[in-house]
Amino acid sequence: MRQFIEGLPKAELHIHIEGTLEPEHCLELANRNGIALQHNTPEAIVRSYDFNDLPSFLSAYYSGMQVLLTEQDFYDLTCRYFQKAASEGVVYAEVFFDPQAHTSRGVDFETVISGIHRAQKDARQELGIESGLIMCFLRDMSAESAMEHLHMSLPYKHWIIGVGLDSDERDNPPSKFAEVFIEARKHGFRLTMHCDVNQQDSLLHIRECLDQIGVDRIDHGVNVLEDEELCLDLVHRGIGLTVCPVSNHYVVQSFTSDEIRSLISKGVKVTVNSDDPAYFRAYINENFQVLAEEGDFSQQEIVQLTKNAFDIAWLSDDVKAVYLKKLENYVASFSSSVVI
Template sequence: MDLTAFVAAMPKTELHVHLEGTLERELLVRLAERNGVQVPLPEGGFTDLTSFLAQYYPAMRALVTEDDFFELAWAYLVKAASQSVVHAELFFDPQAHTGRGVPFPTVIGGYRRAVVKAQRELGVHADLILCFLRDLTAEHAMSTLMEALPYKDWIVGVGLDSDERGNPPAKFAAVFARARSEGFLLTMHCDIDQPGSIDNIRAALVDVEVDRIDHGTNIVEDPELVDLVRERGIGLTCCPVSNGFVTADMKAVEIAALLRSGVKVTVSSDDPAYFGGYVTENLLALATAADLTPEELVQLQRNALEVSWLAPFRRDALLAALEAYAAGAVTA
């Protein structure tokens, strides 16, 4: 079997991609020129999460109007369609924009237009997940949640990202409790090899009781937590290519071990414009590094659909399509 062709055509679900992290250089330059904004161009060379974020946030200044946010999301969704993505759950960071004067409705309005257009014209279904910036205050997060409430029908859940150091899940416990009471699903970044990683994973799972964990590969350090996520069916949204930029390696051994132990690990692209790999490239990189079989690659997609925040009727239809693809590829 040609594994590259098999992965390229396989129907995919992506659960961990930051819209602002899909801002490719060409679009960045065009938007900055259109808006008369000077932004530093990302130079790469990331050695850890902090060095990545130092280039990531300044580039966002190119995003000013609703059309800018639409174009950013639309560009990602077109790319996703070309990679056979059928469903994506898209992180966005409103505080990175409202904090510099861009109104919340401008951000969400542009992204929503792209989501609707992609469903209609590309056949790609997408949902939005609002992420709070954990290096800002809990009060700022709560006020952002309040701004989001009029748009509840456009946002499926909330998450937590940015610099994890000194910003544990407990800092945002009240915000996430309020979000849950408003009907949002919950996830949190537990980044790779950060100080206190395993404690933060435990707090997110046990204290906050999130529905998913983003990254989270350090869970292998605590077998009891591995058992917990397996028993609860909680997904881990892993991003092997970005892992290889901000840590010592892509954590392929750990991801594969979790997959083979029955944990619902998934594979996504994180910030593909910065790390040079969308979801297909991430799957192929992991397959090469961990010697994954075609069936294991299909299982990653089953996992993604099963832990997605899709309505059951849509999830069942996409699972059936995945199974049909896998069966056809085996017999071809």
């Protein structure tokens, strides 16, 4: 199963580029930019990742990104993610970035997006990985700030495929940003929002995503299983979930493998992703592997999860068909090469 997972051509739809900042790279950038860190070895940084819920994770996440200052920093960060992703069989990725977390530190929007975009172009040419960029708003900041950053993005909108909503969910419902997302839709952006696991008012937030915002996708969202009508709505509307098993384990002490299997059985287009892999110490293959080991997922279930990701990716039908054929060919080739 491990060999099968490693070679599987994959789409990753829930990856925060700032969450791919590995400890070694964090120290390298701190040295380059003259920033003093609290911890001075990779091992010490990893030991500091003592989080067991969303707020404690976010504290470490925002602290780490202080070393990202220049266009070259964002280019290097994104290149390293694509190199790792290519080694794990990712052929297409939709990457989140959090501009407010940088502009609030005095880093220009242009600096952030130019570095990321340049890395996307190089990844396409050198690694064969296609990608799209999703701009996320921080829900614990104001709707006015989100709107301001939406307007900042418009000169670069040909580089951005959609907008999302992340960060601390408590007292920050989707409806807080309704006007921002209406405006984003007018400019042609696709829409997604985080509805993290076991957060306050999870079901209400999922319902707002569907009925008030009209999202194209939901990130996380496994609490939908608590409401059969919500599950049926997701299936009816063809809205997929981008689930992250290892990060779920940090937040709710479960890989949510039972929930993922239930979602598959109900026909929800659930997918597997790595979220913030440098912090959770697991990229996409490790996320699939924990389902195979802890959840005893079959090859058929692993393939269905992979197919779902291409199905709900923000790609044209023609391009999706190419990736799905690649997946079909891999499965057929792998099966025929197995000696029984």
